[in-house]
Amino acid sequence: MVKAVVGANWGDEGKGKITDMLAEKADIIVRFQGGANAGHTIVNDYGKFALHTLASGVFYNHTTSVIGNGVALNIPVFFKEYNEVVSRGVPAPKIMISDRAQIVMPYHILFDQYEEERLGGKSFGSTKSGIAPFYSDKYAKIGFQVSELFDEELLKEKVKRTCETKNIMLEHLYHKPLLDPNEIFDELMKYKEMVAPYVGDVSLFLWNALKEGKEILLEGQLGSLKDPDHGIYPMVTSSSTLAGYGAVGAGLPPYEIKQIVTVCKAYSSAVGAGAFVSEIFGGDGGEFGATTGRPRRMGWFDCVASKYGCRLQGTTDVAFTVLDVLGYLDEIPVCTGYEIDGKVTTEFPTTTLLEKAKPVLETLPGWKCDIRGIKKYEDLPENCRKYVEFVEKHIGFPITMISNGPGRDDIIYRNK
Numbered sequence: 001m002v003k004a005v006v007g008a009n010w011g012d013e014g015k016g017k018i019t020d021m022l023a024e025k026a027d028i029i030v031r032f033q034g035g036a037n038a039g040h041t042i043v044n045d046y047g048k049f050a051l052h053t054l055a056s057g058v059f060y061n062h063t064t065s066v067i068g069n070g071v072a073l074n075i076p077v078f079f080k081e082y083n084e085v086v087s088r089g090v091p092a093p094k095i096m097i098s099d100r101a102q103i104v105m106p107y108h109i110l111f112d113q114y115e116e117e118r119l120g121g122k123s124f125g126s127t128k129s130g131i132a133p134f135y136s137d138k139y140a141k142i143g144f145q146v147s148e149l150f151d152e153e154l155l156k157e158k159v160k161r162t163c164e165t166k167n168i169m170l171e172h173l174y175h176k177p178l179l180d181p182n183e184i185f186d187e188l189m190k191y192k193e194m195v196a197p198y199v200g201d202v203s204l205f206l207w208n209a210l211k212e213g214k215e216i217l218l219e220g221q222l223g224s225l226k227d228p229d230h231g232i233y234p235m236v237t238s239s240s241t242l243a244g245y246g247a248v249g250a251g252l253p254p255y256e257i258k259q260i261v262t263v264c265k266a267y268s269s270a271v272g273a274g275a276f277v278s279e280i281f282g283g284d285g286g287e288f289g290a291t292t293g294r295p296r297r298m299g300w301f302d303c304v305a306s307k308y309g310c311r312l313q314g315t316t317d318v319a320f321t322v323l324d325v326l327g328y329l330d331e332i333p334v335c336t337g338y339e340i341d342g343k344v345t346t347e348f349p350t351t352t353l354l355e356k357a358k359p360v361l362e363t364l365p366g367w368k369c370d371i372r373g374i375k376k377y378e379d380l381p382e383n384c385r386k387y388v389e390f391v392e393k394h395i396g397f398p399i400t401m402i403s404n405g406p407g408r409d410d411i412i413y414r415n416k
């Protein structure tokens with residue numbers, strides 16, 4: 001059976017922790033989209049790790065971590081991370097890389113930087129990891145699949161052709177140094193050496209695993225609101241962040257995805273630019289994003305965005321995370337609606353309307369204590385349970401897990 005762990009919001013919801021936790025009972029963990037542009041922070045017996053490309057299952061001996069075809073694979077970053085994990089005492093993870101995954105090329109990263117420079121203040125807040133140029137090339141059909149590394153003649157010819165096009169842009173639009181196709185080819189040969197032992201037909205591997213009754217976990221990156229179709233376009237990422245895309249980005253039958261765990265944070269936070277209705281201005285922004293180190297923007301829990309985010313994911317279970325950090329507040333405002341042009345709505349609008357939305361806040365009493373270490377739902381303070389139940393009623397999806405700390409065991413299960 002296939003389970004997906006995905007985000008309801010803008011990313012950084014704590015998906016890494018939930019995946020790491022659920023991976024204990026899984027056989028295979030698959031990354032199906034995105035690249036090294038976001039990170040998952042995982043705290044376990046080996047220490048604290050920020051993973052960007054490796055699947056969060058790498059900490060268990062019994063799991064295979066898979067890079068699906070939908071991923072933007074930065075090969076040197078992937079192996080740097082792999083080596084770091086191993087050097088810190090984690091047993092060498094079993095990994096498999098799809099022969100259909102495409103490669104983040106060195107020039108994708110350059111183009112990302114050059115374009116941000118060119119756009120200046122009008123930029124999309126890219127992390128400059130080459131993700132947008134990578135997916136643009138993929139869909140323009142000038143990307144490089146991992147499988148292409150193994151046909152040197154064709155590869156050389158394609159690198160030459162691609163550099164010709166890229167160099168026109170470099171010369172006339174960006175006024176930057178030109179690409180040398182020989183250098184790029186040599187770099188790709190190094191990539192080939194690195195990936196060769198791990199490359200395989202992932203969709204076939206997963207198909208066979210399902211027939212053998214194996215448990216597969218799909219690990220999403222970022223959240224619903226960063227989806228290029230359903231998110232806050234254009235301040236989105238370049239690959240779909242939705243569980244539905246898991247079927248495509250891993251190569252699985254869609255009907256096999258039986259459980260969709262949508263991770264939803266007990267308050268709102270976002271990294272980078274874009275409309276963020278429940279934002280608290282002048283807050284201390286005490287957290288920092290795992291990959292970019294860019295400060296997170298903080299906001300009150302947003303029922304409108306989260307209900308929408310959960311709906312688009314096809315949520316069967318909500319994992320409600322980071323609830324413990326609200327313990328110090330006397331009272332907690334929650335955004336239950338958006339006021340747009342004088343009308344209140346609870347449905348998430350398109351970006352142009354979103355820019356005009358003002359939050360409608362309702363205030364709940366705080367619980368004023370530390371809830372870490374609590375294992376049973378009934379043992380949570382009454383006001384804390386009321387907060388959970390208030391949110392659950394407004395989003396309309398069952399909260400079956402509550403995370404009250406960063407560790408694997410900081411979890412409260414709730415039967416619904």
Ligand code: GDP
Binds near residue numbers: 014038403
């Ligand atoms: P991801 O990209 O969705 O995996 O999220 P990140 O890893 O970027 O951000 C989540 C942060 O919250 C990490 O630093 C986690 O260790 C931490 N975290 C996850 N769940 C909890 C929780 O329930 N309580 C607290 N205090 N921290 C948590």
